[in-house]
Amino acid sequence: MSAPPPNILLYGAGSIGGVYLYQLLQAGCTVTAVCRSNYEVVKTSGFKLSSVRFGDVTYRPTAVVKDISECSGDSFDFVLVCTKSFPGSNPSLPEQLRPVLENRPHTTIVLAQNGIMIEEEVAVAFPQNPILSGVIYCPAVQTGPGTIEYAEMLNLFELGTYPSNAPDVHKNEARRFADLMIKGGGGAEVHDDIQIARWSKLLMNAAWNPIGALTMNTDGDFLLSSDPYAYDLAWGIMLEVIELAKQMGIPGVTTEVAEQKIALSKRRAETGTGREMSMLQDVRQGRSIEVEAILGNALRLGKQKGVSMPRLETIYALAKARCSAIEKERSKKSA
Numbered sequence: 001m002s003a004p005p006p007n008i009l010l011y012g013a014g015s016i017g018g019v020y021l022y023q024l025l026q027a028g029c030t031v032t033a034v035c036r037s038n039y040e041v042v043k044t045s046g047f048k049l050s051s052v053r054f055g056d057v058t059y060r061p062t063a064v065v066k067d068i069s070e071c072s073g074d075s076f077d078f079v080l081v082c083t084k085s086f087p088g089s090n091p092s093l094p095e096q097l098r099p100v101l102e103n104r105p106h107t108t109i110v111l112a113q114n115g116i117m118i119e120e121e122v123a124v125a126f127p128q129n130p131i132l133s134g135v136i137y138c139p140a141v142q143t144g145p146g147t148i149e150y151a152e153m154l155n156l157f158e159l160g161t162y163p164s165n166a167p168d169v170h171k172n173e174a175r176r177f178a179d180l181m182i183k184g185g186g187g188a189e190v191h192d193d194i195q196i197a198r199w200s201k202l203l204m205n206a207a208w209n210p211i212g213a214l215t216m217n218t219d220g221d222f223l224l225s226s227d228p229y230a231y232d233l234a235w236g237i238m239l240e241v242i243e244l245a246k247q248m249g250i251p252g253v254t255t256e257v258a259e260q261k262i263a264l265s266k267r268r269a270e271t272g273t274g275r276e277m278s279m280l281q282d283v284r285q286g287r288s289i290e291v292e293a294i295l296g297n298a299l300r301l302g303k304q305k306g307v308s309m310p311r312l313e314t315i316y317a318l319a320k321a322r323c324s325a326i327e328k329e330r331s332k333k334s335a
Contacts (some may be wrong), residue, residue, distance in 0.1 A: 005028050005029050005030050006024075006027075006028075006029045006030070006077045006078065006176075006180065007029070007030045007032075007074075007075070007076050007077050008024055008029050008030065008031045008032070008076060008077060008078045008079075008080060009031075009032050009034065009068075009071060009074075009076045009078070009079045009080065009100055010024075010031055010032065010033045010034065010061070010080050010082065011034045011068060011079060011080065011081045011082065011083060011096075011097070012034070012081060012082035012083035012084075013033040013034065013035045013038065013042065013047075013061070013082070014038075014082065014142050015140040015141050015142040015148050015150075015281075016082050016112065016136060016138050016140060017033070017080075017082035017112075018047050018049065018140070018142065018146075018148045019049065019051075019138055019140050019148065019150060019155075020080065020082065020112070020138075020157075020181075020186075021033055021047065021059070021061055022047070022049055022054060022057065022059055022184070023180075023181055023184030023185055023186045024080075024180060024181075024184055025059060025061075025062075025184070026183070026184040026185055027180045027181075027183040027184035028183070029180060030062045031061050031062050031063075032061060032062060032063040032064075032065060032071060032074070032076075033061035033063070033064050033065070034065055034066070034067070034068050034071070035061075035064055035065070035066065036066065037145065038142070038145035038146045039064065039066045040145075041144075041145040041146040042060075042061070042064050042145070042146045043064045045058075045146060046058055046059055046060035046061075046146065047059055047060070047146050047147075047148060048146060048147050048148070049148045049150060050147075050148070050149050050150065051140075051148075051149075051150035051151075052150065052151055052152060052153055053150065053152075053153050053155055053185070053186075054150070054185060068096060068097070068099050068100060069099045071099065071100050072099040072100065074100065075104060075107070076100060076104075076107050077107065077108065078107070078108045078109075078110055078173075078177060079097060079100060079101065079107055079108070079109050079110065080110045080112060081093070081097070081109065081110065081111050081112060081113060082112045082113075083113070084113070084114075084278075084282075084287075084288070084290050084293075085113040085114055085115045085118045085290055085293035086288065086290065086292065086293065087115075087117070087118065087121070087292045087293055087296075087297065088292065092121060092125075093121065093122060094121055094122055094124075094125030094126065097109070097122075097125075097126075098125070101126050101129060104129075105126075105128035105129055106129075107129055108129065108130040108131075108132060108170075108173045108177070109122060109126065109129050109130070109131045109132065110132045110134055110159070110177060111131070111132065111133050111134055111162075112134040112136050112157070113134070113293070114201070114205055114209075114278065114290055114293060114294055115202070115205070115290060115292075115293025115294045115297060116195075116198055116199060116202055116293070116294075116297050116298060116301075117293075117297045117301075118133075118293055118297075119131060119133050119162040123162060123163075130161065130166065130169070130170035130173045131161065131162040131166075131170075132159045132160065132161060132162070132170075132173065132174050132177060133159065133160060133161070133162045133194045133195075133198065134157055134158065134159040134194075135157075135158040135159070135194065135197045135198050135200075135201050136156070136157055136158075137154050137155070137156040137157075137158075137201075138150075138154065138155055138156075138157075138186075139151070139152045139154055139275055141276065141281055155185075155186040155187050156186075156187045156188070156189065157178070157181045157186060157187065157188040157189075158188075158189050158191055158194065158197040159174055159177065159178060159188065159189070159190060159191070159194060160174060160190060160191040160192065160193060160194030160197075161173075161174055161194070162194070164192060164193040164194070164195070171190075174190045175190055178190050195250060196250060196251060196252045196253070199241070199245050199248075199250045199252075199253045200252065200253055200257055200261075202241055202245075202253075202294070202298065203238045203241050203242070203253065203257065203258050203261050204238075204261045205277075205294050206237055206238070206241050206294055206295060206298060206312060207233075207234040207235075207237040207238055207262075208222075208234065208265065208277045209277045209278060209279040209280075209289075209290070209294055210279060210291075210294075210295060210315045210316070210318070210319040211233070211234065211315070212276065212277040212279055212280035212283075213277075213279035213280055213282070213283045213289055213319060213322055214315070214318055214319065214322055216280065216283070216284075217274070217280075218268070218274025218275055218276050218277075218280070219234075219265040219268060219269075219274050219275055219277065220265060220268035220269035220270075220271075220272065220273060220274025220275070221269070221274045222234075222274075223265060223266060223269040224269050231262075231266075233311065234262060234265070235258070235262060236311045237311045237312055237315065238258040238261070238262065239255070239258070240302075240307070240308075240309040240310075240311055240312050241253070241258075241298065241312075242254065242255060242258060243307050243309075244298060244301060244302050244305065244307045244309065247305040247306075247307050248301060248305065278290070279294075279319075283322065283326065286326060286329065286330055286333075287326070288323060288326060288327065289319065289322065289323050289326070291316065291319045291320055291323050295312060295315065295316040295319060296316060298312060299312055299313060299316055
């Protein structure tokens, strides 16, 4: 008898989660999607994806729930977390996931989230579960509930175990999940040490995410706004991240890698194809932004290691103020 299809819980069915939902369905998986703000639309009509890579498609999760507690009696092979990363939130991410992970040590947790130092609280709460840390490149935007625009071919899911020296059975889970991503039509790579890839992406995230949120510009438009000062700010932030990675003993986070990252934005500036980073999308929709996971954690490490990070300190303070303004505006609307 053939093995049953992988049973997956998708926690966070926004733009990125919506694309990965499609890939997992294409790979033959059974997928339950936890939909919050878009629950009614997805329950009624499913997702509508307009994509260069996949075409224009409409699809539905195998099951749709509004709250993760509705799945407390189910057993999943993988729990794919595509929510924003908010360290120190209440309830914490482990508390949110507990209904489907408590007493289920064989369920693999996949963290498809931005930032650094995001895995530890999950590992402490669920020490027996395999944990896969994922670095994602999938420039999709949810333009309305259940409606996703995905205008580039770029689709890469880099993943590896947390910690990097996890047992072989955990590493096998990383290869298994990567195979599902590839079977579903995307790209995936398994890394021996995923933290190198995570810190390499921080070069881009630490610069362009807060800059976009603060200026309401794409990366390309920002570079065109005040040459050479705009370039110098973004590049200076990347150099601070490089120095911090060096002090942390993270290899491979070099000026050469940073040059490759910023070259993408320079090309977008030249061609008028700048990208709206996730923080900019969140500001436009009045959502909280990932200040701590992307900036705060890096700054705290910098303080511990004695690394001077004046640009990152400045942009962190401004991004925190932007986040506070969003929360105040949201409170007014709900009052």
